[in-house]
Amino acid sequence: MNEPFLLSNLIELQEIDNKIYKIENEKKSSESVVRLMSLESDFKELTEKITIQKNEIQNYYKEKDTISFSRTSISQKIFDIKTKLEDKSLDSNDLLNYTKQKESNESQLSQLDTKLNILNRNNQDELDEIKKLTESLNEVKSDLIEISKLVKNEWQMIDEKLSVFESEKKELISTFPQKVQELYDDLKSRGVDVIAAYRLENNQCGCCGVDLTSSELDSIFDTEFQQCPYCGGILV
Numbered sequence: 001m002n003e004p005f006l007l008s009n010l011i012e013l014q015e016i017d018n019k020i021y022k023i024e025n026e027k028k029s030s031e032s033v034v035r036l037m038s039l040e041s042d043f044k045e046l047t048e049k050i051t052i053q054k055n056e057i058q059n060y061y062k063e064k065d066t067i068s069f070s071r072t073s074i075s076q077k078i079f080d081i082k083t084k085l086e087d088k089s090l091d092s093n094d095l096l097n098y099t100k101q102k103e104s105n106e107s108q109l110s111q112l113d114t115k116l117n118i119l120n121r122n123n124q125d126e127l128d129e130i131k132k133l134t135e136s137l138n139e140v141k142s143d144l145i146e147i148s149k150l151v152k153n154e155w156q157m158i159d160e161k162l163s164v165f166e167s168e169k170k171e172l173i174s175t176f177p178q179k180v181q182e183l184y185d186d187l188k189s190r191g192v193d194v195i196a197a198y199r200l201e202n203n204q205c206g207c208c209g210v211d212l213t214s215s216e217l218d219s220i221f222d223t224e225f226q227q228c229p230y231c232g233g234i235l236v
């Protein structure tokens with residue numbers, strides 16, 4: 001035996017929808033989500049600042065690379081000469097030659113180090129700033145990883161809660177007559193958030209809050225689904 005359909009059943013459905021809205025809202029605006037969004041914006045801002053700073057001292061990086069390249073090659077030469085010097089069968093001329101070569105390369109290496117020190121010193125302010133920005137960026141990165149995990153867990157729990165209400169809602173709707181189900185779908189697809197509510201005091205629509213005249217109320221209650229002419233919601 002089917003029980004007769006009462007419009008107040010739609011209020012029950014609305015209550016489930018309200019819970020769903022509340023949960024969906026929590027999902028978008030929880031403390032961790034707000035924190036996540038703020039960290040993402042910090043990350044973007046810091047990355048941009050670092051890029052700008054690095055661009056400003058492009059020449060520094062070029063020179064540093066050149067010095068570093070020469071250093072590697074000279075260090076290799078010194079290493080090779082040292083190996084040769086270990087040979088016990090060297091005659092005194094070779095020994096002198098290699099020793100001189102070694103000293104000359106070592107002196108070049110020391111000049112390069114001096115050059116690098118001067119280069120660093122001349123760009124110290126910019127380098128300090130980049131270092132500071134990079135440290136902040138790393139902090140933001142690790143906070144981002146932490147908070148992303150938190151949000152992921154939070155959303156998983158919220159989705160589980162949501163699915164409980166979604167199935168409760170589906171079950172309830174399935175007990176409604178076909179044309180009520182169609183009306184509900186129609187209102188939802190038109191973006192009506194409150195599809196059913198009791199009439200408020202002072203003859204206001206419980207769905208949209210508009211003041212209704214008594215003749216409007218009369219014509220609403222004359223129709224099968226008692227819909228508000230302003231919002232389409234069902235007035236119970």
Ligand SMILES: [Zn+2]
Nearest residue numbers: 205208228231
């Ligand atoms: Zn209304």
